[in-house]
Amino acid sequence: MSAWMGMTAGPVAVHGHRGARTVLPENTLPAFEYAIEHGADFIELDLAVTKDNVLVVSHDPIVNETICRGPRKHAVIREMTAAELREWDCGAIANPEFPRQKTVPGARIPTLDEVLALAPRGNFGFTIELKSNPQRPQFAPAPDEFARLVVDVIRRHKLEDRSIVQSFDFRTLRATRKIAPSIRLAALYSGPPKDFPSIAQEAQADIVAPNFKLVTPEAVQAAHRAGKQVLPWTPNEPAEWDRLIAAGVNGIITDDPAELIAHLARRGLR
Ligand code: G3P
Ligand code: CA
Numbered sequence: 001m002s003a004w005m006g007m008t009a010g011p012v013a014v015h016g017h018r019g020a021r022t023v024l025p026e027n028t029l030p031a032f033e034y035a036i037e038h039g040a041d042f043i044e045l046d047l048a049v050t051k052d053n054v055l056v057v058s059h060d061p062i063v064n065e066t067i068c069r070g071p072r073k074h075a076v077i078r079e080m081t082a083a084e085l086r087e088w089d090c091g092a093i094a095n096p097e098f099p100r101q102k103t104v105p106g107a108r109i110p111t112l113d114e115v116l117a118l119a120p121r122g123n124f125g126f127t128i129e130l131k132s133n134p135q136r137p138q139f140a141p142a143p144d145e146f147a148r149l150v151v152d153v154i155r156r157h158k159l160e161d162r163s164i165v166q167s168f169d170f171r172t173l174r175a176t177r178k179i180a181p182s183i184r185l186a187a188l189y190s191g192p193p194k195d196f197p198s199i200a201q202e203a204q205a206d207i208v209a210p211n212f213k214l215v216t217p218e219a220v221q222a223a224h225r226a227g228k229q230v231l232p233w234t235p236n237e238p239a240e241w242d243r244l245i246a247a248g249v250n251g252i253i254t255d256d257p258a259e260l261i262a263h264l265a266r267r268g269l270r
Pocket of ligand 1: 044129
């Protein structure tokens with residue numbers, strides 16, 4: 001595992017967003033395996049929590065009917081057991097937003113445990129997003145409890161050094177910092193332009209992870225002066241990658257990790 005984004009792994013660390021959504025169904029084991037096999041430095045994943053407090057990998061608190069097939073509509077993950085959730089197939093429907101995406105019929109919503117069990121497959125890290133929203137508390141545990149559940153699983157797999165915990169809900173980051181001070185934290189940010197050091201400070205984070213459109217060279221320099229890394233999401237086009245690389249970002253979260261790796265290699269950056 002590289003000591004840190006951009007050090008041994010090269011100047012710009014590649015994070016496979018939801019695995020590799022351009023080519024395989026998001027947040028599934030095949031997508032994560034693809035990203036690992038193609039050399040991603042990190043795999044990015046989203047977390048929800050079932051009724052029986054199992055951490056599962058889903059971007060949406062209600063199973064997304066456009067990409068998952070199951071026995072009923074409006075399946076709220078927090079109201080279901082992990083066993084019930086296994087009835088949904090989230091690999092059989094190709095996401096229409098990604099024309100190159102292949103289906104993997106039978107792919108289930110994996111648990112965090114299953115994804116972390118991929119660790120021996122390579123020298124990569126985990127970018128773990130806690131999906132929590134103060135406006136919708138019914139969909140997630142309270143921040144302290146959510147952080148505790150996640151830290152417990154990371155520790156059970158001995159992956160503290162290979163994990164980054166990220167969230168838009170800074171309460172969960174501060175809760176993680178309290179119980180696991182050594183785990184790196186990334187403050188996700190979308191909204192009006194705001195200076196990066198302030199975002200990191202509010203979240204007690206090591207990394208600012210902004211919408212890529214908010215990145216400028218000046219904003220990156222300010223973050224670096226404050227000792228913070230910058231990790232934007234989710235550009236998928238070479239021209240966008242080039243702009244971010246020139247701005248000095250430390251990593252890029254992309255749906256197409258294999259292509260970003262090839263792009264960096266063509267520019268002599270890996
Ligand atoms: O990793 C950052 C990015 O994943 C945040 O946006 O909506 O894709 O989870 P979202
Ligand atoms: Ca995410």
